[in-house]
Amino acid sequence: xxxxxxxxxxxxxxxxxxxxxxxxxxxxxxxxxxxxxxxxxxxxxxxxxxxxxxxxxxxxxxxxxxxxxxxxxxxxxxxxxxxxxxxxxxxxxxxxxxxxxxxxxxxxxxxxxxxxxxxxxxxxxxxxxxxxxxxxxxxxxxxxxxxxxxxxxxxxxxxxxxxxxxxxxxxxxxxxxxxxxxxxxxxxxxxxxxxxxxxxxxxxxxxxxxxxxxxxxxxxxxxxxxxxxxxxxxxxxxxxxxxxxxxxxxxxxxxxxxxxxxxxxxxxxxxxxxxxxxxxxxxxxxxxxxxxxxxxxxxxxxxxxxxxxxxxxxxxxxxxxxxxxxxxxxxxxxxxxxxxxxxxxxxxxxxxxxxxxxxxxxxxxxxxxxxxxxxxxxxxxxxxxxxxxxxxxxxxxxxxxxxxxxxxxxxxxxxxxxxxxxxxxxxxxxxxxxxxxxxxxxxxxxxxxxxxxxxxxxxxxxxxxxxxxxxxxxxxxxxxxxxxxxxxxxxxxxxxxxxxxxxxxxxxxxxxxxxxxxxxxxxxxxxxxxxxxxxxxxxxxxxxxxxxxxxxxxxxxxxxxxxxxxxxxxxxxxxxxxxxxxxxxxxxxxxxxxxxxxxxxxxxxxxxxxxxxxxxxxxxxxxxxxxxxxxxxxxxxxxxxxxxxxxxxxxxxxxxxxxxxxxxxxxxxxxxxxxxxxxxxxxxxxxxxxxxxxxxxxxx
Numbered sequence: 036x037x038x039x040x041x042x043x044x045x046x047x048x049x050x051x052x053x054x055x056x057x058x059x060x061x062x063x064x065x066x067x068x069x070x071x072x073x074x075x076x077x078x079x080x081x082x083x084x085x086x087x088x089x090x091x092x093x094x095x096x097x098x099x100x101x102x103x104x105x106x107x108x109x110x111x112x113x114x115x116x117x118x119x120x121x122x123x124x125x126x127x128x129x130x131x132x133x134x135x136x137x138x139x140x141x142x143x144x145x146x147x148x149x150x151x152x153x154x155x156x157x158x159x160x161x162x163x164x165x166x167x168x169x170x171x172x173x174x175x176x177x178x179x180x181x182x183x184x185x186x187x188x189x190x191x192x193x194x195x196x197x198x199x200x201x202x203x204x205x206x207x208x209x210x211x212x213x214x215x216x217x218x219x220x221x222x223x224x225x226x227x228x229x230x231x232x233x234x235x236x237x238x239x240x241x242x243x244x245x246x247x248x249x250x251x252x253x254x255x256x257x258x259x260x261x262x263x264x265x266x267x268x269x270x271x272x273x274x275x276x277x278x279x280x281x282x283x284x285x286x287x288x289x290x291x292x293x294x295x296x297x298x299x300x301x302x303x304x305x306x307x308x309x310x311x312x313x314x315x316x317x318x319x320x321x322x323x324x325x326x327x328x329x330x331x332x333x334x335x336x337x338x339x340x341x342x343x344x345x346x347x348x349x350x351x352x353x354x355x356x357x358x359x360x361x362x363x364x365x366x367x368x369x370x371x372x373x374x375x376x377x378x379x380x381x382x383x384x385x386x387x388x389x390x391x392x393x394x395x396x397x398x399x400x401x402x403x404x405x406x407x408x409x410x411x412x413x414x415x416x417x418x419x420x421x422x423x424x425x426x427x428x429x430x431x432x433x434x435x436x437x438x439x440x441x442x443x444x445x446x447x448x449x450x451x452x453x454x455x456x457x458x459x460x461x462x463x464x465x466x467x468x469x470x471x472x473x474x475x476x477x478x479x480x481x482x483x484x485x486x487x488x489x490x491x492x493x494x495x496x497x498x499x500x501x502x503x504x505x506x507x508x509x510x511x512x513x514x515x516x517x518x519x520x521x522x523x524x525x526x527x528x529x530x531x532x533x534x535x536x537x538x539x540x541x542x543x544x545x546x547x548x549x550x551x552x553x554x555x556x557x558x559x560x561x562x563x564x565x566x567x568x569x570x571x572x573x574x575x576x577x578x579x580x581x582x583x584x585x586x587x588x589x590x591x592x593x594x595x596x597x598x599x600x601x602x603x604x605x606x607x608x609x610x611x612x613x614x615x616x617x618x619x620x621x622x623x624x625x626x627x628x629x630x631x632x633x634x635x636x637x638x639x640x641x642x643x644x645x646x647x648x649x650x651x652x653x654x655x656x657x658x659x660x661x662x663x664x665x666x667x668x669x670x671x672x673x674x675x676x677x678x679x680x681x682x683x684x685x686x687x688x689x690x691x692x693x694x695x696x697x698x699x700x701x702x703x704x705x706x707x708x709x710x711x712x713x714x715x716x717x718x719x720x721x722x723x724x725x726x727x728x729x730x731x732x733x734x735x
Contacts, residue, residue, distance in 0.1 A: 038285055040100035042067045043091065044251060044277040045084070046269040047108050049206075049214030052080040052141035057267065064088075065273030067281035068100075071356045071508060075270045080141045085222050089229060092246050096233055103242075103280065105251035106223070107272075108215035109203050110236065111300035113188035120156060126239055126298055127224075134221035146217045150206060151175040159184020165206035165213065179205065191299040196306075199254055223248060238301045242292040249292075249303040251276060256308070259315050264571060275315060280304070282314035337608040339714050340676040343615075344645065351624070353652040354576050355508040362496055365488050367549040368506035369653045374482045377500030379472035383435040386412070388467045391449055391456045392440035393427040395464040404457045412437050427456050436468060443467035475499055485654045487549065507652035513553040513572035514541050517582040517592050518630060519560045536632045536700060537581040544639060545579075548734050550647060562595050569595070573621035576650055579643060580616075582630030592616075596625060608675040608714060611637055611695075624650075632700050637678045637709065640733045659732025660711065665725045666690045673716035681727060682707035689727050708732070 044065045053061035062078040064087070078084035088104070095102045111117070111126045121128040136152070138145045147168050154161025154174035160182045166175045176182060187204075194200040206213040227234050227248070235244030242249070253260060253272035256279060265271035280288065280303075287310050294301050304311050338346075357371040386392060392412065393405055405427040412418040414433030422428045422439035430436075430443060442465055449458045475481060481495055482488075488496075488504070496504060521535040522528040535557050542552045553575050555568045572578040580592055596618040607615050611634040616627025626643050628635040640658070648656040666688030671677060680692040680702040689710060692702035708729040712719075719725060 038101070039103040039247070039281075039288075040069055041095050041102045042277045042281045043088075043102060043104040044253075044273040044280070045088075045104065045106045046253065046273050047084075047106055047215045047219050048081070049146065049216075049218045051143070054079060057270070059267050059269055061269065063267075063269045063273045065270075065275070065277035066091075067277045068358065070281065071358045072274070072278055072281075073358060075274050077270075081139060081218060081222060082141060085225065088222075088226060092226065092230055092234075096230070096245055100245075102246045103249060104246060105249045105276070105280070105303060106219060107251050107253055108212050108219045109191065109300055110220070110223075110239070110248075110250045111191065111296070111298055112203055112216075113191050114298050116162075116187060117298060119187075120153060124298055126300065127227075127236075130220045130224040130227075133217065134224040137217060137221045139218060139221070144218065146206070146214055147172060147175060149217060150213070154185070157185040157187065159186075161185045162187040162189075162204045163206060163213065164204060165208055165211060167207040167214075175206075193296075193299065193301050193305060197252060197254075197302055200252065200302075237292060237303070238294050238296040239298075241295075247292075250300050251304070252302045255302075255304050256311055256315065259312055263574075276311075279311045279314040283310060337606050337674070340607060340609050340641065341714075343607050344642070347642065347646050348649065348655050351646055351649050353507070354650050355510055355652055357505055358508055359503050359505050361503050362493055362501060365496075365504050365506060366490060366493060368488050368504075368509070369549070369651055370482055370484050370486045370488065371505040371507050371652065372484045373480045374496065374501070374504060376475045376477050376479045376481055379477040380474040380495075380498045381469055381471060384441075384471050385414075385436060385469050386430045386432055386434050386443045386467065387469050388443060388445050389431050390443045390446040390467060391427045391451070391458075392430040392436060392443045393422065394424045394439055395442040395462065397425040398442075398460050398462060400460050402457060403460045403462075404455055406455055407451070407453070412440075441465060441468065485652060487653050509549065509551040510577065510647060510651035511551045511553055511575035512545050512647060513555050513575040513578045514538055514545070515555045515565075515568050515572060515578065515580045515592075516557045517560065517565060517580060518557070521557045521582075523557065537628070537630070537635050540632060540636065541579055541581070541628075541639065544735065545647075548644070548647065550651065565592050565595050566599070569620045569625070572625075573623045575623065577647060578620065578623060578625040579628060579639070580625060581628045581635050592627065596620065596627070607642075609637070609641070610675055610677045615642060631698065633680075633698070633703060636703055640709070640728075640735075641678065644733060658728045661727045661729065662724045663727045664688045665719050665721055665723045667719070668721055669712075669717075669719045671712050671717040671719065674714065676714050677712040678709040678728075679712070680706035681710040683727065688721070689725055706730070 046063045048060060048062045050060065057077040062084045064076040064078060066073040066076065076087065078087055092102060117126055117129040118124045121132045136149050147166060150163040151172040151174045154163050160176060161174055162182060162185045164176045164179045164182055166172055166177045189202050201210050201212050203213055203216055205211040227236065230246060233244055234246045234248060235242060236248045253276050256275055259275050260268060260271050263271040263275060287307065291304050291307050360368060405425065408422055408426050408428050410418060411429035412434040413431045417435050418428060418437040422437050424439065428437060428440065442462055444458050444462055445467060449456050451457060481499065482492060516535045516538045520532050522532045524534045524539065528534060538554065542554055545552045555571055558564045558568050601619040615638055618625040618627060628638050645655050648654060663683060666684055666686065667690060679695055681689050684690045691710065692705055708727055711726040711728050
């Protein structure tokens with residue numbers, strides 16, 4: 036049995052449509068494709084889920100990938116039930132029987148009535164219970180104790196071994212799975228019929244199909260799900276279970292799939308809980324940092340900006356995995372490998388203008404009159420025949436050159452009728468034609484790994500045959516603001532409180548750089564709250580904090596990072612800004628930014644931008660530097676680099692914001708960028724060349 040390329044774990048729902056905003060108790064799907072974990076997919080109702088699953092299976096089958104798709108509801112009923120209902124001891128007969136009777140819509144379905152009808156087939160009071168309607172149904176009791184004499188087992192064999200599972204007969208109430216079974220099996224029946232022999236259903240059949248459907252139970256990894264701390268448990272379950280199964284050794288997964296059950300079904304992984312949980316221990320990508328890699332060499336005190344940047348560049352490396360995305364979704368993504376042309380552009384020699392095509396060898400100087408062949412050549416409508424030497428053909432822009440044509444004369448330079456065309460020679464050989472591959476040859480490297488895709492790049496990729504491209508997964512960056520004094524913008528604030536300006540600024544910057552932001556909100560000056568936020572942030576690839584990063588007793592975030600993580604306070608010789616706190620929390624790099632928004636922005640642009648770019652696979656990014664004449668006079672001291680807010684005035688000279696105070700947030704909006712003044716002392720007079728770093732060069 037070959038390995039599965041794609042793992043899909045689905046948390047099902049028997050209820051109504053849950054709306055456009057992701058919610059608990061909906062349908063969630065976790066996907067790991069070729070070892071790369073994707074974001075869980077929210078599916079608001081069963082109709083959306085069925086369409087999504089069909090599309091996924093179709094795409095994976097076409098790509099030649101094997102799929103293991105797990106669903107968290109029982110695939111069968113206790114032994115004897117299928118025969119009692121359908122006359123056959125065949126679980127698929129029961130699937131088809133249900134599919135023919137269940138009526139399902141986003142807001143209404145008939146599962147209660149179908150259960151009532153099944154109960155009527157059994158003696159006494161049938162096995163189903165949990166009537167969730169407002170009216171009584173003759174054969175469907177509201178409580179389990181009201182059943183009697185139906186002769187069905189309460190649990191399948193597997194449920195007697197999986198402690199904590201619910202009976203398939205309970206339709207309503209916390210934890211009930213009966214409704215999920217009734218509403219899920221018809222969907223699986225249709226998918227099985229739709230994809231025919233490509234789909235096999237384990238454990239009723241061997242797990243040999245290109246798509247294998249299996250029953251799962253996320254409680255096998257309940258402790259890992261609880262530790263995840265996701266406010267939507269269903270989302271965490273499918274993500275972690277997909278990760279666990281994808282991470283299993285092949286022999287372990289084969290052992291799980293070795294079980295066969297002809298009627299009742301089985302839970303994938305039951306009895307292998309230790310292996311599943313062990314598979315969750317490794318991360319899917321290497322840690323960004325080694326222990327103490329942020330630590331400066333002994334004796335280093337104030338560090339010049341170039342040295343600090345060089346050290347960051349040396350100790351960091353890309354940490355994200357890869358995935359393949361459709362071209363229409365690739366804008367802003369970072370290529371994971373060199374991309375070659377799958378097809379030449381243009382693919383064939385073609386006409387660059389509307390006109391008439393012919394063999395140049397048959398023409399000369401002076402007036403030329405050539406007979407026309409029947410038909411014409413147009414883009415997408417190739418002329419099938421050969422144009423005889425001494426003849427011409429009507430040809431339109433973009434049309435492939437027919438056999439016998441190597442030159443085109445512009446329509447405006449011709450006179451003609453239905454039978455002949457006339458023009459003046461000589462005409463340059465190959466005039467008004469394009470050679471095959473003159474833009475890009477097949478196999479040429481067009482875009483290198485690490486390139487961030489823009490709209491023009493998508494045009495090039497499309498023209499050379501690419502419908503999808505391999506890209507790095509988006510870098511996940513968590514953002515935390517700290518301080519008791521902070522209030523959310525728009526809320527009421529007293530005289531001693533300030534609004535949190537950093538989070539809106541930082542999240543906007545990060546999204547503009549193409550990163551995925553995890554906003555962990557405002558945290559009070561409380562070690563417990565900050566610890567919890569950092570634990571959540573450790574699920575990201577990097578963390579940006581603002582405030583509380585100095586070495587004082589009341590700087591809680593730096594103390595927590597020092598005591599429970601690994602903290603290095605880098606005293607960078609720059610203005611504005613204070614020591615930059617660089618730390619690790621559970622192996623994830625933490626950039627401790629100053630709480631002042633001006634200093635936070637400068638540190639983010641100068642330090643965090645190139646570091647995050649390197650972590651994301653896009654390589655180290657230097658800012659755009661422009662030499663522009665100064666429109667001011669300034670005496671700068673030796674010993675630190677300075678980055679005052681600046682913009683280019685109407686006269687083309689750089690002007691500085693009226694105040695260098697780092698509390699003047701209005702200067703950030705006033706400016707068009709930063710001035711870069713070096714470490715050394717400098718006397719600047721109007722007209723002297725200075726280095727200007729425009730916001731646009733930082734991707735702002």
